[in-house]
Structure formats: C-alpha cells, structure tokens
Amino acid sequence: MNIAILGAAGRMGQNLLRCAGKLNGCSIVAAVERPDHSAIGARVKEITGIHSEAVPEKLCFTDYWPEEAEAVIDFTFHTSVVENLENAMANGQAYVLGTTGLTDDEKSAVHAAAAELPIVWAPNMSLGVNLLLELVRRSAAILGPDYDAEIVEMHHRLKKDAPSGTALGLAEALAEGRGVKLQEVACYGREGITGERPRGEIGIHALRGGSVVGDHTVMFVADEERIEITHKANSRDAFATGALRAALWLDGRKPGLYTMRHVLGFETV
Ligand code: NAD
Numbered sequence: 001m002n003i004a005i006l007g008a009a010g011r012m013g014q015n016l017l018r019c020a021g022k023l024n025g026c027s028i029v030a031a032v033e034r035p036d037h038s039a040i041g042a043r044v045k046e047i048t049g050i051h052s053e054a055v056p057e058k059l060c061f062t063d064y065w066p067e068e069a070e071a072v073i074d075f076t077f078h079t080s081v082v083e084n085l086e087n088a089m090a091n092g093q094a095y096v097l098g099t100t101g102l103t104d105d106e107k108s109a110v111h112a113a114a115a116e117l118p119i120v121w122a123p124n125m126s127l128g129v130n131l132l133l134e135l136v137r138r139s140a141a142i143l144g145p146d147y148d149a150e151i152v153e154m155h156h157r158l159k160k161d162a163p164s165g166t167a168l169g170l171a172e173a174l175a176e177g178r179g180v181k182l183q184e185v186a187c188y189g190r191e192g193i194t195g196e197r198p199r200g201e202i203g204i205h206a207l208r209g210g211s212v213v214g215d216h217t218v219m220f221v222a223d224e225e226r227i228e229i230t231h232k233a234n235s236r237d238a239f240a241t242g243a244l245r246a247a248l249w250l251d252g253r254k255p256g257l258y259t260m261r262h263v264l265g266f267e268t269v
Contacts, residue, residue, distance in 0.1 A: 082105075094118045
C-alpha cells in the first residue's frame with residue numbers, strides 16, 4: 001500500500017518511517033511537513049538515518065499534498081487536521097488519524113469526513129493499550145460503581161495536551177462499561193476542599209516529566225481490595241506499528257469511522 005506520512009519529521013513521523021519496513025506491504029511514498037520546517041527538501045534517509053526498504057533512497061521531505069498516496073497517516077497538530085481531511089476527501093484517500101487534542105469542531109469535521117472516507121481514529125494506536133481499553137470496559141461492567149475508579153497517566157515533559165487522549169479513551173471505556181455518561185461523572189484532578197468522593201466518580205490525573213513515552217494505570221478501589229491495570233509503552237514504535245497496521249487494514253474498506261477495536265478484531269465491521 002502506498003502510504004504518506006503527515007508530520008514526517010516529528011517524533012511520531014520518524015518512528016513511522018522507521019517501522020514501515022517491519023510490516024509487509026507498506027511503501028512510503030511521501031514524507032510531508034509544514035512549509036516552514038527546516039527538513040523540507042532534504043532526503044529522508046539522510047536526515048533520519050533510516051535503513052528501510054519501505055523508504056525510497058531519493059524520498060525527500062515535502063510541503064505539498066501527497067496525491068499519489070492511497071492512505072495518509074496524520075500525526076501532526078490538531079489545528080492541521082481539518083485541512084488535511086479536506087485534502088484527503090478531494091483525493092479519495094484512506095486516513096489514519098493519530099493526532100490528539102482535537103477541539104469539538106475538529107472532532108465534528110472527522111465525523112463528517114467519515115461519510116466519504118474510511119478513517120481509523122484512535123487516541124492511542126498501540127496493541128497493548130487497545131487490549132487495556134477492552135479489559136477496562138469489561139472490568140467496569142463487572143465491578144460497578146462500588147469500586148472507585150481512578151486513572152493516572154504520565155508522559156514526557158514536551159507533551160502539549162492533558163490529560164492524554166488515551167486517558168480520556170480509558171475514561172470513556174470505563175463510563176461505557178458502567179453505562180453512564182463520562183461528562184456527568186468525570187473529575188479532572190483535585191485541589192482544595194473537595195469534599196467526599198462521590199460514588200461513581202471517575203478521577204483522571206496527568207503527570208508530566210522527563211522522557212516518559214506513555215504510562216497509563218486504571219485503578220478499581222474497594223474497601224477490601226484494589227485492582228490496578230497498567231500499560232507502559234517502551235518506545236513510540238508501539239504506536240507507529242499500530243498506525244501502519246491500521247493503514248493496511250483500511251485497504252478496500254468502505255467509508256466510515258473505525259477504531260483500533262475494528263483493526264484488532266474486537267468489533268466486527
Ligand atoms: P511532534 O511535534 O514531534 O511532531 C508533529 C510534526 O507535525 C512536527 O514535525 C510538525 O512540524 C508537523 N506538522 C504540523 N502541522 C503540519 C501540517 N499541517 N502538515 C505537515 N506536518 C505538520 O509531535 P509528536 O510527538 O510526533 O505527536 C504528534 C501528534 O500525535 C500529537 O497530537 C500527539 O499527541 C499524537 N500522538 C498520538 C499517538 C497515538 O497513538 N494516537 C501516539 C503518540 C502521539
């Protein structure tokens with residue numbers, strides 16, 4: 001499959017370029033960056049030191065839309081996503097959206113684009129995290145609101161949004177498992193005289209520091225016992241490999257909004 005990476009010189013972009021050779025069937029045809037990025041015009045392999053057959057020797061970073069791609073993988077910044085979707089619609093390209101921190105309007109644009117394009121949208125593309133989501137959904141359904149639920153995430157100091165998209169996804173999975181609306185029970189951090197913890201509250205807390213790739217722990221706490229389910233990403237390869245798998249999975253799909261649950265077979269299409 002001919003794949004273009006949007007945000008190719010970024011942290012995730014470079015990981016995607018590096019991991020493409022590990023999966024059969026991935027061929028990188030474009031490495032797209034912002035027009036003012038210093039990498040524009042430079043050869044991808046020279047800048048990144050990547051040795052992968054999936055990345056052509058002469059491929060350079062470019063700042064124009066990759067019309068030749070069958071699928072685009074977007075790990076850019078949330079303000080770029082709407083325009084990127086419009087370009088993909090104009091060219092009928094499958095879309096993998098990994099960028100997080102989208103506003104409500106930007107999220108609406110993703111839903112609208114899914115009427116025309118097959119899109120995989122996941123705040124965390126790793127296999128392990130998507131298994132964690134499933135475990136959390138099922139645990140919440142079984143344990144119910146008598147087990148206080150708290151989510152703690154930690155990421156590197158450069159991360160721009162909080163809480164992480166994954167922590168929000170876990171909170172959604174928890175609320176779904178309990179059959180409640182997240183916005184009615186969510187508590188984002190605590191400070192001051194907060195009063196007693198209401199039954200059924202879902203606490204969400206963000207820690208930042210160092211170069212932590214991404215840790216997430218979900219706790220179910222009762223008087224007599226505590227269950228903690230933790231996922232730790234060792235490297236961004238976990239997300240990159242998942243995103244590339246998602247792109248391959250989109251080959252020949254009908255328009256629609258898909259998640260990693262579909263890609264991994266937890267949910268049928
Ligand atoms: P980064 O800042 O290192 O990289 C982003 C890159 O996108 C930069 O190089 C920037 O120049 C480029 N960019 C911005 N606008 C662009 C545009 N319009 N066209 C082309 N390139 C553009 O950030 P990062 O750590 O690589 O993360 C990128 C995004 O992916 C963030 O939103 C992050 O939270 C998210 N992320 C998601 C997952 C997941 O599994 N879904 C995993 C890690 C990171």
